[in-house]
Each structure stands twice: as C-alpha cells, then as structure tokens.
Amino acid sequence: MFEDRKMETMTAPAGMELVYRRPSTLVDTPMHYCPGCSHGVVHRLIMEVVEETGIQEKTIGVAPVGCSVFAYNYLDVDMQEAPHGRATAVATGIKRVHPDKIVFTYQGDGDLAAIGTGETIHTVNRGESIVVVFINNAIYGMTGGQMAPTTLLGMVTSTTPFGREQPVMGYPLKITELIAHLPGAYFVTRQAVHTTAHVRKAKKALQAAFEYQGHNKGTCFLEFVSNCPSGWKMTPLEANDWLEKNMLPMYPLGDLKVPGRN
Amino acid sequence: MFEDRKMETMTAPAGMELVYRRPSTLVDTPMHYCPGCSHGVVHRLIMEVVEETGIQEKTIGVAPVGCSVFAYNYLDVDMQEAPHGRATAVATGIKRVHPDKIVFTYQGDGDLAAIGTGETIHTVNRGESIVVVFINNAIYGMTGGQMAPTTLLGMVTSTTPFGREQPVMGYPLKITELIAHLPGAYFVTRQAVHTTAHVRKAKKALQAAFEYQGHNKGTCFLEFVSNCPSGWKMTPLEANDWLEKNMLPMYPLGDLKVPGRN
Amino acid sequence: MQRSHEIIFAGFGGQGILSMGQILGYAAMIEGKEVSWMPSYGPEMRGGTANCIVIISPGRISSPIITQFDSAVALNQPSVEKFEKRLKSNGLMMYEESTVITPPTREDLRILSIPAVSEAIAMGKKQVANMIMLGAFLSVQPLVRKESVMDALSKVLPERHHHLLPLNEQALDVGKGLVSRIEAGVAH
Amino acid sequence: MQRSHEIIFAGFGGQGILSMGQILGYAAMIEGKEVSWMPSYGPEMRGGTANCIVIISPGRISSPIITQFDSAVALNQPSVEKFEKRLKSNGLMMYEESTVITPPTREDLRILSIPAVSEAIAMGKKQVANMIMLGAFLSVQPLVRKESVMDALSKVLPERHHHLLPLNEQALDVGKGLVSRIEAGVAH
Amino acid sequence: MIKGTIHVSIDICKGCELCIAACPQESLALSEQINKKGYRYAVLIKDNCTGCVNCALVCPDAVITVYREPKSAKKREAVEA
Amino acid sequence: MIKGTIHVSIDICKGCELCIAACPQESLALSEQINKKGYRYAVLIKDNCTGCVNCALVCPDAVITVYREPKSAKKREAVEA
Amino acid sequence: MSHKPEQPRLMKGNEALAESALRAGIHAYFGYPITPQSEILEYLTEHGRQYGCVVLQAESEIAAINMIYGAGGAGGRVMTSSSSPGISLMQEGLSYMACAEIPCLVVNVNRGGPGLGTIQPAQGDYFQATKGGGHGDYRLIVLAPSSVQEMADFVFEGFRLAEKYRNPAFILTDGALGQMMEKVILPPAGSLPHPEKPWATVGKPKHRERNILTSLHIESEKMEKVNHRLQEKYTALQREARHEAFQTDDAEVLLVAYGLSARICQKAMELAREKGIRAGVLRPITLYPFPSKAVAGAAEQASNVLVVELNSGQMIEDVKLAVNGRRPVHFKGRMGGIIISPEEVLAEIEHIVEHTQVEHV
Amino acid sequence: MSHKPEQPRLMKGNEALAESALRAGIHAYFGYPITPQSEILEYLTEHGRQYGCVVLQAESEIAAINMIYGAGGAGGRVMTSSSSPGISLMQEGLSYMACAEIPCLVVNVNRGGPGLGTIQPAQGDYFQATKGGGHGDYRLIVLAPSSVQEMADFVFEGFRLAEKYRNPAFILTDGALGQMMEKVILPPAGSLPHPEKPWATVGKPKHRERNILTSLHIESEKMEKVNHRLQEKYTALQREARHEAFQTDDAEVLLVAYGLSARICQKAMELAREKGIRAGVLRPITLYPFPSKAVAGAAEQASNVLVVELNSGQMIEDVKLAVNGRRPVHFKGRMGGIIISPEEVLAEIEHIVEHTQVEHV
Numbered sequence A, B: 001m002f003e004d005r006k007m008e009t010m011t012a013p014a015g016m017e018l019v020y021r022r023p024s025t026l027v028d029t030p031m032h033y034c035p036g037c038s039h040g041v042v043h044r045l046i047m048e049v050v051e052e053t054g055i056q057e058k059t060i061g062v063a064p065v066g067c068s069v070f071a072y073n074y075l076d077v078d079m080q081e082a083p084h085g086r087a088t089a090v091a092t093g094i095k096r097v098h099p100d101k102i103v104f105t106y107q108g109d110g111d112l113a114a115i116g117t118g119e120t121i122h123t124v125n126r127g128e129s130i131v132v133v134f135i136n137n138a139i140y141g142m143t144g145g146q147m148a149p150t151t152l153l154g155m156v157t158s159t160t161p162f163g164r165e166q167p168v169m170g171y172p173l174k175i176t177e178l179i180a181h182l183p184g185a186y187f188v189t190r191q192a193v194h195t196t197a198h199v200r201k202a203k204k205a206l207q208a209a210f211e212y213q214g215h216n217k218g219t220c221f222l223e224f225v226s227n228c229p230s231g232w233k234m235t236p237l238e239a240n241d242w243l244e245k246n247m248l249p250m251y252p253l254g255d256l257k258v259p260g261r262n
Numbered sequence C, D: 001m002q003r004s005h006e007i008i009f010a011g012f013g014g015q016g017i018l019s020m021g022q023i024l025g026y027a028a029m030i031e032g033k034e035v036s037w038m039p040s041y042g043p044e045m046r047g048g049t050a051n052c053i054v055i056i057s058p059g060r061i062s063s064p065i066i067t068q069f070d071s072a073v074a075l076n077q078p079s080v081e082k083f084e085k086r087l088k089s090n091g092l093m094m095y096e097e098s099t100v101i102t103p104p105t106r107e108d109l110r111i112l113s114i115p116a117v118s119e120a121i122a123m124g125k126k127q128v129a130n131m132i133m134l135g136a137f138l139s140v141q142p143l144v145r146k147e148s149v150m151d152a153l154s155k156v157l158p159e160r161h162h163h164l165l166p167l168n169e170q171a172l173d174v175g176k177g178l179v180s181r182i183e184a185g186v187a188h
Numbered sequence E, F: 001m002i003k004g005t006i007h008v009s010i011d012i013c014k015g016c017e018l019c020i021a022a023c024p025q026e027s028l029a030l031s032e033q034i035n036k037k038g039y040r041y042a043v044l045i046k047d048n049c050t051g052c053v054n055c056a057l058v059c060p061d062a063v064i065t066v067y068r069e070p071k072s073a074k075k076r077e078a079v080e081a
Numbered sequence G, H: 001m002s003h004k005p006e007q008p009r010l011m012k013g014n015e016a017l018a019e020s021a022l023r024a025g026i027h028a029y030f031g032y033p034i035t036p037q038s039e040i041l042e043y044l045t046e047h048g049r050q051y052g053c054v055v056l057q058a059e060s061e062i063a064a065i066n067m068i069y070g071a072g073g074a075g076g077r078v079m080t081s082s083s084s085p086g087i088s089l090m091q092e093g094l095s096y097m098a099c100a101e102i103p104c105l106v107v108n109v110n111r112g113g114p115g116l117g118t119i120q121p122a123q124g125d126y127f128q129a130t131k132g133g134g135h136g137d138y139r140l141i142v143l144a145p146s147s148v149q150e151m152a153d154f155v156f157e158g159f160r161l162a163e164k165y166r167n168p169a170f171i172l173t174d175g176a177l178g179q180m181m182e183k184v185i186l187p188p189a190g191s192l193p194h195p196e197k198p199w200a201t202v203g204k205p206k207h208r209e210r211n212i213l214t215s216l217h218i219e220s221e222k223m224e225k226v227n228h229r230l231q232e233k234y235t236a237l238q239r240e241a242r243h244e245a246f247q248t249d250d251a252e253v254l255l256v257a258y259g260l261s262a263r264i265c266q267k268a269m270e271l272a273r274e275k276g277i278r279a280g281v282l283r284p285i286t287l288y289p290f291p292s293k294a295v296a297g298a299a300e301q302a303s304n305v306l307v308v309e310l311n312s313g314q315m316i317e318d319v320k321l322a323v324n325g326r327r328p329v330h331f332k333g334r335m336g337g338i339i340i341s342p343e344e345v346l347a348e349i350e351h352i353v354e355h356t357q358v359e360h361v
C-alpha cells in the first residue's frame, strides 16, 4: 500500500504505468455522499468526459437542490446552484446568453420530476441544447428518504410507511418516457452505474450527449437509475442488488431516442 | 319573432313543442365571451350533461385563470376560482375531502399546459378521479392573444409577431398525448365544437367522462380544440375554418385512451 | 388654454377609438402641452367596448384616470349612457348619429350628434369615421391646431400608410364642416 | 440538582446516540425535571455523524442549542476532537475506548474511557454499547435514578421490544460497574 | 317536411353567424338593426325551419330555443323524457 | 496474466464494498482498521490484481488509481494519449 | 371521544404539532418535504389514517397550498407546512386564500435564509409572515410558539382563530422548536368543535344559491369593497392580540422577543437580575395581530427597549411603531441559523445600561 | 452607437420601459404574460432582435425568474417583469438571487389585490417589494417611477444600482403608469456601460478558480457571514436613497406619497395652497433604501404628515419609523384598483388642518 496523498502527485510503482486515475476535473476532496451512493459514480463519469473532451473551459453546470446540491464542490467547472426544481430554467437562462457554451444540469427525481416537472417538460419541449443528467434513485435522498415521483409501488419510504399505494400516492412517474415523446428531445437514454458494464455504457452515453450538444438540435436527456443506500436503508451491495431486481423492470435501460433514429 | 324574455318562462308556439332549450343549470345571463368563442359551447355542453344526469347537487367546479375565469358566473354549481395553472391541485383538494362528489376543472391551454404543467401531470399521474376540461385555443385569450404552449409553428400572436419559431419558442406541446401515456389517466379524448357534428360527439364524450368519474379509476381528460376569434384576429367563421384546416392536423380528434381499451 | 381639458373617447373595439385619442394627444404634445392618454384595458375589452381618457393640460397632470370629464366622444349607445352621467356641467357630449338610438338627455350639456359613419361611407372609407368625429370635436373644442394633428398622424402612422394622410386630412375637414352645418341648422 | 446540566452525546449514525439522549431526557422528565433534547439534523448526518444535546434543568430551559457543555459522551474519534474544545472547565469527557485512537488531552477535564463496545460484545449484543455508556455516564453524573431510566425505556421502546428491557438494565449496570472498576484502578 | 321554429334571445345574441352557417335550410341571417350591445343578431328569415336543432347546438351563447311540430305521440314522449 | 496494482486513498474510502464485489480476481477486502472517518476501507489482499480497472469504475468516491505492467510500447501510447 | 387526562410525553416539536393537528380533527393535510419540518408530513402519513385524515404528499409546495385551498374551500379543516423556501412558493396561494377567506393553517418551520440558506433555525421570515409576503393588502393570523407544548397548543388556537375569522392562520416557528424534544401534554382529540361553513363548496342543494369562492373582482368598486371587508376583519382581529410578560412591571430594560428568542431572553433577564439589572421580557404570542398596546405599555415604564431576534431586525419595526419614539429601541440579533446565547443578550443589556447611565450623567 | 438628441415620443409606460431596456443593452428578457404589463413582453418580442436581445416567453413566472437567475449569473444584463400575482410566484427566486448577489431588474406593474383581484392599478405590493416577500433577510433596490419618462429612466438607474451593488433591482410601478401614454424622451442606446463581472459563470479559464453562484451555506457560521456581507451592502445602499420634494420648506401638512399617488398629491397640494393651506409633497423615489432622513427632516417642520397610498397603509410604516413619533402621521388610501382623486386628498388635508386647529384652541 502507498501512504495516503493527493492523487495527482502520485507516481506509478516501478515497472507499472498508470491505467486509471480520477479525472483532474473532479476536485480532489472527499464527497459528502453516503457510502456506495451512485451520485459519486455519475459525478466522476461526467468529469471524465469533460476532461477527455477538453471542454472544461466552456462548460457551465447547474446543481439543483437534492443530495447533489453540493456538486459544485466537486465538479471543477463554473456552476450555479438552482432553486429546487428549477435547474433547467436556470440552464436555459445560461444557454440563451451563451449559446456557444456547454451547459448541463444534474438533478434528482424529486427535483426534476416532482417540483420541477413543468420546467423539465418545457425546457425539453423548447429543445434547449443542454444536457440533463437525471439521477433517479426513487427517493428524496437529501431530505431523509421521502417518496419521490419515481418511488415504486409498495416501496416503503418515510412518507409511505405502508408502502406506496397508488390510490393515495399515485403511480411511479416514468418521466423519461414522456420526455422521449417531445419533439425537442434530441437524445434520450436510460442508464445505470451499479456494475462495471453499466458504468462503461453510461460513460458512452454521456460522451454522446456532450458531443450532441454541439449539434444544437435539442435536449440530451440521460436518466441514471441509481441507488440510495441510506434512503433505502440497505447496504450499498444490497441496494445495487435491489436496484437490479426492482428498479430495472420498471425503468428498463436503453436508448429511448437517438439522433437519426426514430 | 317573440319579444325578448327569460327563456325559462317561454312557452312553445301553438302546435309546437320544445325540442331544445339551454340547460337550466346554465345561468340565464349573458356571457362575457367574444362572439363565436368556443368557450360558450363547451360551457353549455357541460351544463347539459349536469342537468340531464341530475348531478347538479353534487358537482363542484374549478374555474382557473383565463377567459373562463368567470365560468362561475354561468355554471350553476358550487365553484372555486383557482390561481393560474393550479386548477387540478385545487380540484384534488376538493375531491380528496369529498370523494363522493363530482369535481371538474375547466382550463385553458396557458393554464393547463404552461404554468400548470406540473399540476396537470401529477394530478393525472395520481389518477385523481376528476374530469379535466381542457380548452385548447392555441393562444392566451384572456391576456390579449399571446403565444400558448399549443400555438402552432408559424402562427402569429402578440408575442410571436414573426410567427412561432421553434428555435426561439419551442414546439407546440401536445400535452394530451403525454397525458394519455400516464397510468392514472382513465379516459382521454380530443374533441371539437365548431360544427354540429363535432358538438354532438363532444357532448357524448362529456357524458362518458362524468359517468366514468363515478368509477373512481382515474382522471378523465377532455381536450377541446377551440377557436379564439379575437386572439386569432378572425371572424368566428374564419376562425372555425382555420381551426379545421390548421389546428386539427396538429391536434387530431378522437379518443386517446378509453376504459377497457388500450 | 388656461386649464386642463379632460376627454373620454368611447365606443366599440375596432372603431378606432384608441387611435383617435392617441392622435389628439400626440398633437397636443407637439404643441408643447402636457398630455396623458389612458386606455381601458383588460377583459372588459372582450365585451367589445373600448375607451380612452385623454387629458391635455398646460401643466403637470396628476391622475390619468378620472371619472368626470369635460367632453365625451361616444361612438355607441352604451358609451352615451355610461358617460353622459360623468360629464361635468356644461360639458360636451358628442356622439355618432347612426350608432346611437337613445340620445342623451341632460339639460346642462352641450349635445352634438355627428353623422360620421354616413359621411365616411360617402367618402368611400368607413374607417375614417373616427377622424371625422375628431375633426368635429376639434371644431367645437379647439384644443390643438389641425397642422399638429396632421403632424401627429404622420408620426403615428407607419411610413407605409402615409398615402392615407390626405384622406385623413379630408376627414378632419368633413368633421369640422359637419359641425358648422349643424350649428347653422343645416344638418338635422 | 440545583442548576441545569448540559450534555452532548455524539458518534456515528447507527450507534444509538440519539436514543441514548432521548432515554436520559425521558427519565428526567419522569422525575419532574425540565428537559430538552436537540438532535443534529440535516445533511450533515449524511457524513455519518450524529449527535444530540440534552439539557436537564430544575427550571425553564432557554436555548436547546448550546455550544458549551458540562459533559460529553463520545462514541467516535471526530466527536472527541470536536467536543473536547467545547467542554466547560471541570467538565466530563467520557468516550468509548475502542472507537477512539487519540484520546482527549485537556487537563481541566475529567476524562473517562469506557470499553463499552467490548463489554457489549461480551454481553452478546453489540447494540447495547450505548446503554453501557449511559450507565457509566449516570454513575459519574447521577442526574436521574436507574428506575426512571427503566421507566423511560419502557415508554420509549415499542411494546414488542419489551423483552429487551432486562438486557438494557443489565447494560446500565455493566456501565456503572465499569466506572467503579476504573475509578478503583481495576480496569485500564 | 317537419315544421319547426326557433326563438333567439336577441339581446344576448352576439351576431357571430355560427348558427347561420350551421343551418342546413339557410333559414337564418343577421338582422339589419343592432341590439343593445351593438351586435346585429340572428333572425329566422324563411319559414322552412325544420327544428333540426343544428343552430342551437353551435350557438356559443345558448340563445336559441328550438320548437317543432310533434311527429307522433310516441316521439313526443321521447323528447320530453 | 498481466500484472497490475491499485492505490486506494484510504482516508476518502467509505468502505462501501462496491469495488470488492466488482473485482473479478477477488483481490480486494475491507481493512480491519477504520480510517479517520470511521470507515473500514478497501485493501488489496492478494497479488493477483490484473489492473482491469473494474474496481475503479464502480467506486463512487473515485479513490482508486489503477496501474498495470505495460503490454507493449504501442499500448502504452494509447493509454497515455 | 374520551377526554381522559393526558400523560406528559417527550416529543419533537414537529411531531407534537402533527399529533395535535390530528386531535384537532383536521380532514386533510397536503405538504412537501423540506428540512427541518419533514417530520410533520412523515408523522401524518403514518398516523393520519387512524384518524381518518387525508394525507397527501404533493408534487410541490405550490400544489400543496392549492390543494389546501380546494379542500379548505370545500369545508375541510386543513393544514400544510413547510420551511422558508417552500413558504415563499406559497405566497401567491396565500394571497388568494386570504382574499377568498378560506380558513386553514399553514406552518413555517423557519430556517436560515435567504435563498437555500441553511437548515438551522432562524427567524428571518417575520416580515414575510406578518406583512404579507404575497401581493395585495392581506394579513395572516400569525402565532409564534416558544415551546413544544405551544407547538401542540397553537394548532388548536390557530384553527379556532382561522375559522372564527375565516382567514388563514399561520404558525411561525423554527427549526429548533421543530426538532427538539420537550415535555408536552397533548390536547384531547375531539375538543375543537367544527363550526358550520355555509359558504363551503360542497355541492349546491336545490334551493340555495351556488357558493362561489373567488378572489377576482374585476370591477374596482367591488374589489375595494372586498378589501374594506378584509380590513374590517383585521381591525376586529386586533382584540385577539396575545402576549406574555415576565417581570415587565419594574423593568428598566424591556426585552421584546418571540418564539425561541423569547426563551433566551428570559434566561438573559434572569442573568441580568442576578447582576442587579432590572430586565423584563415581553413576548408577543400573536405576531399578527401584534400586541402593540402591551408593548407600548411595557415600554412606557422602562427606560430602554431591546429587541432580540434571530434575523437582521424585523419585528423591531413593529416594536418601534408601538413605542412610537417614546423610548430608544435597540436591537440584537444573530443570523444564518445561529441561536443567540443568553450571555450575548446579557452583554447587550449591560451595554445599554452603561450607555444610558453615561448619558444621564 | 450614435447619441443624437432624442425626439420626445408619446408612449405607453410599459413600452417606454421596454424600449429603454433595449437601449440599456439588456442581453436577455424572460417573462410571462399578465395584465397590465404584457406590453413589455410583446414590445420586446417585436423589437428585441434588432438589438440582439434574447427574448423568451417562459412557461411561468417561476421559470422566468430562474431563467433570469441563470442568465444574470452567467453575466448577462437581464430583466423580467410581471404583475402582482406573478411577482408573488417569484419570491423564492428573488430570495435566491439576492443571496447569490445576481444583479438584474424585475418590474412589478402592480394591480389591485389580494388574490386574482383586479387588473386596475394599485400600490398594494409595497410591503412585498420593500420588506422582502421572500424568506430571509434580504432587500431589493426598489425604484418607484411616477411618470412614463421615469418608467424609461429608471431602467437605466435600476441596472446601474443593481450592477454597482450586485443586487436585484426592482421597479415598483402600477397599471396606470404601465398603460398610459405620456411624453417621453428615451435615453440613448449604448450609454450604460457594461461593468466587468469576474464572478459570472461563463466557463472557467484554465487558471482561475471556478465561479460558484450559490445561496447555500450549510454551516451557520458561514451563512451568518454571508448575511453580514448582505447587511453591510444594505447599509452602504442607504446613501443611494432618493426623493423629490415639492414645497416642503414651509409645509404645515406634509404629504408623503410615491409613484402615481405622488402626482395626485401634487395636485392636491396645489388645490390646498389655492385654499391657503400650506401643503407640501415629499415623494420617495427609492422605496428601498427609503429616504428616511428626508422624510424626518421635512416632517420636522410640518405639524402633520399625511401618507397617501393606493393600498390599506403600507409605506406609512416606513414614514412613521422615520418620523418616530415626533409628528402625527395620518393616512388616506384607496384600494382595489381605484385611484384616489386630488379632491379626496384635499378633503383629508382640510380635515387634518381643522382638527389640528381645534386641538390648538
């Protein structure tokens, strides 16, 4: 083992070469997320793409309210923190005055699909050329595990103590499917990051999305089916397993809309 | 010709019998709508259904902001006026404390599909057993003819003086199609009232919707493709003609979701 | 002009009510007077009515919205009814003849019925009825000079409509002529 | 008890920090004292830390949030570091032995290291470490009687967990015993 | 042909002409006079009205009442039910 | 088999075990000690690491750096580009 | 329902408030999560159904306030709660409800602002609550509890006033009172009678006129009449002003503070008296109507007034308006979620006393 | 751009404001229709592109204020406008922007409230604009034009102040000023320089730290620091307080009024002077910072103060706070969209004078 030190300054052990290290655009500071939380993985992937495509200088991010409210502490790009649900409106404002910049939002399911439903739909419907990163963990992580619009039927949260019951709390909202129906949506995909294979695919999707933004042809919308070990009251491994077995049947992975196709 | 008097007190001319008169549940007072405006027709149809099915005593309506903000002056049922866009939230509140009553909202395209998008989608997604009457006239009538979410591309309004251009103002929003994708939607249909035939069909749809509400199985959502002669700056006849030629291709009539089918 | 003059122009939408007031206001501004022009706004327009209040004053104008007027120019029946009550004593009520069935009755008013619509039709352009009314009004209440009105028109009308200036000038004159004839007992 | 006593309980989430404080508070309430219990809340919990402030007083309590304490009961290293600074002179710092690497150093404090986790493991139920700590704490600061604590436990624990009451009582006793042994120089 | 007639509440009619366009008999037209609100209003100009109700169905201001000669006792019942 | 190794920033590791589950070589485990934050952290417990990067890919805290013996000069270029 | 004497319980303020709402017989609660008040929604989702209470997590605070509007308008006894940013989103709805005269209870568990701020307790929303954060001339009935006991009690008081005056009532509390546990004796269920609401939209029986709930009156004359009616109500409301006074009779320094700050001021008062300074505390219980007379009266006999708030100075304006220049009014506050300590207040009191003596020399 | 002297034009207040915004070089406008201010949006959609200005009709006022937040944060000179209910919906966003210190201009063409109210002019949103309708301790810079000329001029002034102090500026006007036409000489385009905005989120060049715009500071100590910074700014802002005084030097009755009411008071003043009553008018131009010193000074020499507002009495509180009990402060107002007449004000003046004389006997 090496002693602990800043990663940038590390050198490879003798006879070895570096094959992977965290992107330099991801600030080298501990993240506040709970152990095993998907947020960290997606943060890293975004920043890998930003680093690899050399767009750090022209990228502007929008952090919403939710566990990712502190995203700006980790993502080394200019950022604005948006009121709960309004990230895409804030991003619209930024993009409209800087059409040549790369603008992305990073939003949870409560943020994007509950309080922010109107902004989400209208931003995509206008076809704003931004990237929307949507972390669907089926719960309000930040505020302590309340029901989200995407919470599964029967799922216990702090506001569905008897499990989500449709007659009271309605159905899980598949907002990404709605989004895919909007003409302003350019690229819509649903990914996950709980296994190595999923991470690789997810990164490809992010690469595509950031590249597509340059086309200026509409919104790139990426859902990440994510875990929330704390909110779900599971260990990270249990959570990923539960995600695979329960979330994916409801939120099947894959591309919903791809430029050139459909 | 008869001299002018309150219609209820009219008697049939000798040898003739009454075949049609305005429903008694439609208050006998002039409506403020512009000449030829679809609002009046839909008001009348709703009240015909309320009268014919004898539900006046248990019906509660919600008027939103929009030209129909004064609907409560005409519809002889208990009513609440809702803030702009919030009619379905208000209706949810009413219905939840009176699950045995018949609750309907009556909303314009600005109200329902712009500022109220979030409320609309979540109300239907919860499957609230209410009837939503949606008047799509592709414009903000009340405020003097601004662009609505449903304004057609190229259409001139007071805020799209050069015609609606997608890159600036986005695409026409087919919210009814989105609604039909939600599991909480029970009956979704798109109707019009600009010809006799359409009026007859529209009334059938309304009858069905008010009946279905009793099933308590979800939201009944009725779009009426409507005119706005004032906002469109046309005579009523020109407006109906324009509606037929321009609105209907974009907003095709028919049922989008019917109980038992789909 | 020593004190301010307060006028209400009223009628149905589409009769050119608002521009009648606006042109008068512009002309007064050109003459260095203080002016305010205040339209009725909002859903009441949906009822088909339109009106505007024009105040012309040698000094600063306080409220643009007032309820008592020196003059009323009415182009429909409801306006006559509504604003007859709101005229000051010795005020002027001028209305368009063909659109008004029940004329005003107050004894303390100067009342003038102007057949602007029929004259406009005679001129071949029904739309200039409002300018005929304005011409008539100005001949009774000479608040601004005709040249100022024409100046104002050329500012307010978009360039592409400037060929209509002579027609409008003619309408103003017709209006003025109507008043002289009425006063001389010729018309009516 | 003449004046109020202010305690901070702190550690990682899941160690039973909040209930430790709550049971103490409940016991004090049962004894007719004024009590306030204030948890840390919000996203800082996400960092894995949890703490609560308990104030027990003969009279009305002003602020439930304070920054200087009479006693600290710490169940991890960060808590020792954080709250050592915030103890009043002659205050009590009691910490769980196994979870703390660098012990506190202030000379003006009474410092006690309690091997609650190992004792709890010895008892066959790691979860009662917090009650061992509480027992130890109460033996040093006898703010409430053990009977009151047991009373409180039976109120706070749901009926279906009442079979655990004897185990908890035992844990309290173990904690008390630990202190006597430490003070007698037996342990450590 | 069945005989019918209609009543128009002339002071509420807004002269939108929708009824005129909807009448299969071309029985309707706008008045020359205006009503209190300044609108020309719909009038029955022929006596060929069949009471088909079309005009009433499209009237946004619900100002049309329709009458018809009874076809038979049977029919009458149906209508009044 | 290619030889690789990893570096774990132990003070930032939260012991979530996702890397452990992801490692095809079963080379990883949690430490017995806890780090400053109170977490047990990931450690390489065998010398069979292939530098396959799987662990790093799933690590939510981006605390893993992966090294590998170069396969060839060609490969090295690709990696460093 | 049975009225057996209640045992004291140790409860969180938020939970005591929620349980009290159920005992007050609310028909419906609509709310949206936000720290530090989510426990209210959580408690109600768990316990509401035992009481037959509708509990719905709305998609936003705007939806929540409008659901309240609907349900309250339809005659229900209804409640929502949120914390600062969420309350800001409710301002339009509150203005509508105040004008349509819908009784209801809205709870603000105030956190540190502005913006997203911090989740720690604060009193920065005093202006918003008392002057009308929404548009137009309306007022909410604003109650400020200062203990967990009052978190429970003021639910009943809030509904009593809301229904008596047909006006939204508002509880302005803070994160500390919401999160802390204290002893509470809960009010008995069923003890708050449900008044008739003949104006409610419940479906129109054959022979009554339809009920219309609206805030729209397009003619100014009508709208002014509505406003006059509201203003008369607010005048009538003044008689409901409530306060609590501690040793104000002989106070040379009068502390004025509400909610949590008032508790701290009491402590500071004790500390001051120990040092021989005659301090007293006046705690407004209703922030609207503001107990101006009581403040003016108490100020009259003091030589200085010190207002203590967890903000930059908001209630001080109402205090100054009450005192009307007759005494100097000082201010001491903390912001951002920091709770002022009794010692800080004491220092301020001492400073004032010293300064006053110097002046008198 | 050329600075040729402008010809006077007869323009609507809303349109003059919109044209002025274009000449002030706004980069973007986001807004939502509402009477009586839709002309602003309409004018800009028609003329904005000539100036290269982004004009977007948002899906709601909430979207609009947040688009402003984004665009303003990204360094744009940005504006939105609405009327009372729409402004209520912007309160959360305003609180965020004030805390994140985003300069921008927000226009409220006030209509009669509360609720949906009426679309006629009113001044019922004074409290909301000046005390912070949103949560937390923040302030907007509030300008109150009283003529169409000022509708145009105050756009420039608003941006100047907003950018100087990194704070949202607010124009509080009303439906009459928005809808009426008056003479206006428009300010020349290009005459308002664009300051550097090194804090803006424009993409981070290699060697600067990233710019973060946020209102979140979860630690109370930090949040308090942010609040102190804001409060210091507000203190500094006091020097920008502006007012206009008419014959206040010898006034026995001092009228205090803003915006449209101030014009009416001037007329009333003239009427009063004709009757031999020495009236004077003080018009606050900035409502925040409130010209307290000027009010206090003018009140000093008058025997009575009369505040006239188109509401139930809101600015009167700031006037009373300024006068601090040294003079009686009276109130006269109308509500619901009714504009008070000079004669009504005169009657009130006469009443006050009579009453005062009786007292003096």
Ligand SMILES: Cc1ncc(C[n+]2csc(CCOP(=O)(O)OP(=O)(O)O)c2C)c(N)n1
Pocket: A065, A066, A067, A068, A084, A107, A108, A109, A110, A111, A112, A135, A137, A139, A140, A141, A142, A143, A148, A228, G032, G033, G034, G035, G061, G085, G086, G089
């Ligand atoms: C207006 C407003 N309402 C509520 C909140 C409280 N709040 C903060 S984050 C959040 C939801 C978080 O859930 P989600 O968006 O799914 O993000 P996650 O934490 O799960 O990643 C809520 C309700 C707020 N900050 N502002």
Ligand SMILES: Cc1ncc(C[n+]2csc(CCOP(=O)(O)OP(=O)(O)O)c2C)c(N)n1
Pocket: B065, B066, B067, B068, B084, B107, B108, B109, B110, B111, B112, B135, B137, B139, B140, B141, B142, B143, B148, B228, H032, H033, H034, H035, H061, H085, H086, H089
């Ligand atoms: C919060 C708020 N924003 C804006 C308005 C102004 N407003 C009233 S109605 C309306 C839109 C009307 O359009 P629509 O809903 O399509 O109804 P229509 O008049 O066309 O029937 C708007 C923007 C308002 N009353 N409240």
Ligand code: SF4
Pocket: A032, A033, A034, A036, A037, A038, A039, A067, A137, A141, A142, A227, A228, A229, A230, A231, D046
């Ligand atoms: S609460 Fe859930 S979403 Fe938030 S950091 Fe923890 S695990 Fe992740």
Ligand code: SF4
Pocket: B032, B033, B034, B036, B037, B038, B039, B067, B137, B141, B142, B227, B228, B229, B230, B231, C046
């Ligand atoms: S403006 Fe349009 S929608 Fe409104 S009443 Fe007139 S025609 Fe109908």
Ligand code: SF4
Pocket: B036, E008, E012, E013, E014, E015, E016, E017, E018, E019, E020, E041, E042, E058, E059, E060, E061, E062, E063, E064
């Ligand atoms: S449709 Fe109705 S309102 Fe229109 S003209 Fe005919 S009768 Fe009149």
Ligand code: SF4
Pocket: E004, E005, E006, E022, E023, E024, E025, E026, E027, E028, E048, E049, E050, E051, E052, E053, E054, E055, E056, E066
């Ligand atoms: S009832 Fe039929 S035939 Fe008679 S007027 Fe009406 S549309 Fe024409």
Ligand code: SF4
Pocket: A036, F008, F012, F013, F014, F015, F016, F017, F018, F019, F020, F041, F042, F058, F059, F060, F061, F062, F063, F064
């Ligand atoms: S995945 Fe990362 S944080 Fe989790 S245990 Fe492995 S190294 Fe530690």
Ligand code: SF4
Pocket: F004, F005, F006, F022, F023, F024, F025, F026, F027, F028, F048, F049, F050, F051, F052, F053, F054, F055, F056, F066
């Ligand atoms: S690089 Fe591959 S083999 Fe090595 S520890 Fe990571 S997952 Fe295991």
Ligand SMILES: [Mg+2]
Pocket: A108, A109, A110, A135, A136, A137, A138, A139, A140, A141, A148
């Ligand atoms: Mg989530």
Ligand SMILES: [Mg+2]
Pocket: B108, B109, B110, B135, B136, B137, B138, B139, B140, B141, B148
């Ligand atoms: Mg519409």
